[in-house]
Amino acid sequence: MNTTPPTNTPADAGGRPVRLGLRENWPQFTLLVVVNVCVGGLVGLERTTVPLIGSETFGLTSDLAVFSFIIAFGLTKAFTNLAAGALTARFRRKQLLVAGWLIGIPVPFALAYAPSWGWIVAANVLLGLNQGLTWSMTVNMKIDLVGPSRRGLATGLNEAAGYTAVGVTALVTGYLATGYGLRPIPELIGVVFVAAGLALALAVRDTAAHVALELASHTKALPTGEHTGLRTTFIRTSWHNRSLRGASQAGLVNNLNDGLTWGVFPLLFTDHGLGLAAVGLIKGLYPILWGLGQISTGHLADRVGRKPFIVHGMLVQAAGFVLALALLDRPLLAGILSAVLLGVGTAMVYPALIASISDHAHPAWRANALGTYRFWRDIGYAAGALVAGVLADALGLSATVIAAAVLTAVSGLLAARWVTEHQPAAR
DSSP, X not given: OOBOOOTTOOBOTTSOBOOBSTTTTHXXXXXXXXXXXXXXXHHHTHHHHHHHIIIIISOOOOHHHHTHHHHHHHHHHHHHHHHHHHHTTTSOHHHHHHHHHHHHTTHHHHHHHOSSHHHHHHHHHHHHXXXXXXXXXXXXXXXXXXXXXXXXXXXXXXXXXXXXHXXXXXXXXXXXXXXXXXXXXXXXXXXXXXXXXXXXXXXOOOOHHHHHHHHXXXXXXXXXXXXXXXXXXXHIIIIISHHHHHHHHHHHHHHHHHHHHHHHHHHHHHHTTOOHHHHHHHHHHHHHHHHXXXXXXXXXXXXXXXXXXXXXXXXXXXXXXXXHHHTTTSHHHHHHHHHHHHHHHHHHHHHHHHHHXXXXXXXXXXXXXXXXXXXXXXXXXXXXXXXXXXXXXXXXXXXXXXXXXXXXXXXXXXXXXXXXXXXXXXX
């Protein structure tokens, strides 16, 4: 149900009255979807080629050293996500979105022409800042526009746009690397993403008035004495609230899987005889299914609830890791089937997790709650790369895949115990 504005409806910066709902805000919503295509495309540059640049171009022999770029990316993005929630109290969402794109300008050039591995790691610090600001703002702004009754669909469309772009870009860079080498051609397509993303971000209208409208019509008043600051919200989201805790740990493990496969799968499958095009197919298929699947799973999560998608999605991902090892004597089949299950499982959990956080967070502290959740979720990138590097150096690449399967299954069981449904009242 869409929200009809009361008499004192807030107006946007141009003096236009605002309403909540996808239909009422479809031009701005569509523009933000396209912005997130550019956001996902920029990070997709690294999915196929960068682990191989580390081992083949710069001669790194330690898996942990190769995966250091993912650790740098994950830590930076996680802390930027956390800061983004607090920054929305001081700056408008559009300002933060534009700032994220300005920070991302050097990234494709550094990846294409870096003279040493340290430059690649530094580029990933900038990429983490870019992704933390731009992706956080696109998801927050879409949630602002549609209101409480379509959060699952809004987050599903947002993540679908971003991760489909990640997958398509990974696929394209794999094929470009086959014909032109690992650098610089595959990375320079990122210039298009940065230029388009910045131009579109400048055209987006801010959503502060939509937040004001939802606050004005919110049926549940903020409890007396309930603090909305970052520190309090961080503790509430990370531990005190069982559902928020359950969603946060599932998000962390989900992205641990992504960070692990980001570094491990290109090395694992090239070790078993696959070429760059085949690896690009595997690395592209996973986020493409992850992205496209969220269009339907986000919508269904609005209808049947968040918890079933979270729990079963984690278990499907665990099965994907099992298949990757069980069929490794046929590496292309193993990679494709694993990518399918990982993509479908992640598509099930991703919009449901963000929508679950939004359900349990009051609009007054929702941005900080989403920032906290995205902090824990994207710490998973760094954790996945760290676990993968340590285990791969000590026990081999297969051990990291086994560890991921176990951790993912345990996370699904914890989500089943902690996460509860909370369907907001119709406005």
